[in-house]
Amino acid sequence: MSAVSLETGLDVFDQARADAFGERFVGALNEAAMTVMASIGHRTGLFDALESASALTSAGLAHRAGLNERYVREWLAAMTAASVDEFDAAAGTYRLPPEHACWLTRASVPNNLAVAAQTIPLMGVVEAALIDCFRHGGGLPYDLYHGFHQVMAEDSAQTVVHALFDAILPLVPGLADRLDRGVAVLDVGCGSGRALLKLAERFRRSRFTGYDLCVEPIEQARAEAVRLGLGNMSFEARDLAEHPPEGPFDLITAFDAIHDQRDPAGLLRSIARALAPDGVFLMQDVAGSSHLENNLAHPLGTYLYAISTAHCMSVSLGQGGPGLGTMWGEELAHRMLVEAGFASVDQTSLPHDPVNTYYIARRGEPRT
Template sequence: MTTACHFTSDLERIELFEQKLQEIINQSSLALMISVGHRTGLFDTLEGTETATRQEIADRAGLFEHYVGAWLTTMVAGGILEYDSMFKTYRLPPEHAVWLTRSTDSKNYAVNMQWFSIFSKLEDEIVKSFREGDRIPHSLFASLQSEMDEEQSKSAINGLFKYVLPLVPNLIMQLCEGIDVLELDCGSGSTLLELAAIFPKSRFVGYDDSEELIESANRIANERNIENITFINRDISQIHAINSFDLITAFDVLHYQEYPFQVLDEAFAALRPGGIVLIQDIATPSNLDQIQNIPMALHRFAVSNMRWMTASRGKGSAGWEKEMMCQTLEDIGFAGIEVHELPHDILSYYYVAERPNAESYHI
C-alpha cells in the first residue's frame, strides 16, 4: 500500500511538471508575439481604440491583414486582447495598455519581451561557450542589445527622475547648475544623451569597452548637436582620472566585472572630495531557495548570465551580495553608504556612497 501511494504521488508530480513545461512553451510563444506587437506598433494602434476589426487594425497600422489576424488570435488566446465574437472586433483594455504601449509613463513590459529574440540569436554562441569555455563576443551581444536601448531609455529616464536621482539630496539642482558626471559601461549612451540634453550646464562622459557602441553614441551626439557629452572606448577598470568628477554612476555593471574592487577603487580616485558614486546592482539572494520568491527573477538572472558570459576581462564576479558590496565600499574609503530598494526596479539594490572631504578622510 505504501509503495502504491508513493507511486501515485510520483505520477502526480510528473504530470504537474509536464503541465509546467507546457505552460513555459505557451508563455514563451506569447512573449515573442508581444515583442512583435511592440515592434510593429500594433499595441500603440490599439491603444485608445474602443473596438476594431482586424482589417481596421491592419489598415491603421499599415500592415498586412493576414498576418495581423494571426497575431490578434494569439493575443486573444493569451488573454492580452478582448474579442467580441458577435461583431468580430478586438479591444486592448486600458489596464493592459498601460503596461504595453509607448505612451505609458509606467514600465513598458513589451520592450523587455525583445530579450527572447536576443536570447535565440545568441543560443549557438551560448552552447559553444558551455562546451569550449570561450566568452560570447561582447560586440555581438552589444549590437543586439543596442536595438533596445533607445526605447528603454524613456523608461530609464522616468525611473531616474522619479526614484533614483532623488536618492542624492539636491542632485537634480546641482545637475541644473553644472557638475561633471561619468557613467561606467554606458552602452550606446541613450540614457546619458537624454541627461546631457536635459542638463546643458553639466558635462557628461561615458566609458564603455565596446568600440561599436561608443562610435554609435558619439555619432548620435553629433547628429543631435549635444556638445556637453563625450563617449570614450575604455575598460571601466582603467578610469585613470584623479579628482575629476562630482558624480559617477555604475548601473547594472559591477557584477559582470572580474575585478569590481578595482573599478570602485578607480572610481574613488576619480571623484572629487564630496563626490558621489551611485550604483545599481542585481539583488543577489544569499540563499538560492529565495530566488523563486522574487518576481521577474528568472528573467533578470537569465539576462545577467548572458552579460556575464561576455565579461571582457575574464570570468566575471557572478554578482555581489549586499553585505559584500557595502563592505567593499567601506574598505575603499567611501562614507555615508546607503542601500535602497526602489519600487520601479524590485530586482536591484541602489547604493549611494560619498568620497569624504579631504579634511575628514585619512588613509
C-alpha cells in the same frame, strides 16, 4: 513533498506532483510563446496601432501598422489565444482592452512590459553560441547580441531616465543643486547614454562624459547629443578595464553596468580614485542576495538567473572577466564597494524600480 518509502528509504514517485509539474510546464510554454509574440507586437508597433482604435479587423490593423495582413492575422490569433486581446468572431474584429494596453504600449511608458519581453527572444539569438560555452567554457562577445543596446536603451528610459529627477537624484541630498551650479559627471558603461543626455539637457553648467565598451551605442549617443545641440558632453568608446577613468569627477554613475564588466573590482577601485574628495558614486545594480537560497521567493528570480546565463555572466567571461552574474547580489556588491576604497556605502530601493538597488558610495577619509 515527495514521500519516502519506509522499506527502502528511497523517494517514492509522487504522481500528483508529476502531473502538477507537467501542467505547469505546458502553461510555461504558452506564456513563453506569448512573450515572444509580445516582443514582436512591440517592435512592429502592433500594440500601439491596436490600442489607438476601438476594434480592428486584421486587415485594418495591418493597414494601420503598415504590415503584412497574413502575419498580422496569425499574431492576432496568438494574442487572442493568450487572452491578451479580445476577438469578436461575428464582426471579425480584435480589441486590446485598456487594462492590458496600459502594460504594453509606448503610451504606457514607464510601465511598458513589452520592452522587457524583448529580452526573451534576445536570449534565443545567442543560444547556439551559449551551448558551445556550456561545452567548452569561455564567454560571448557583445557583437552577438543583435539589438541588445536598443532594448537596453528602452529599458533604461523606463527605469532610469523616467525617474531621474523625481526619484534618483534626490537620493543624494544637494546633488541637483551641485549639478545646477556646474560639476563634472561621468557615467561608466553608459550604453546609448540616455540618462546622461537627460542630465546634460537639464544641467547646462555641468560637464558630462560617457564611456562604454561598444562603439554602436556610443555613436548613437553622440548623434543624439548633436541633434539636441548639447555642447556640454562627450562620449567615448573605451574598455574601462584597459583605460580606467581619469578624474576628478564630482559625480560618477553606473546604471546596471558593474556586474557584467571585464574587471568589476578594478573598475570600482578606479572609480573611487577618480572621484573628487567630496564626490559621490551612484550605482544602480540588480537587487537580490548573493546567495541562491535567499532568492527563491524573488519575483523575477528565474528571469534574472536566465538573463545572467544568456548575457551578463557570459559577456563578462567573454572579456576574460570573472562572470559575477546578474545576481551577484547586495552582500557582494557592498563588500566590493568597501574593498574598492569607499568609506561610506548606503543602499536603498526605489518603488518605481523593484528590480534594482541604488548604492550611494563616498570616498570619505582614507581608512586606517
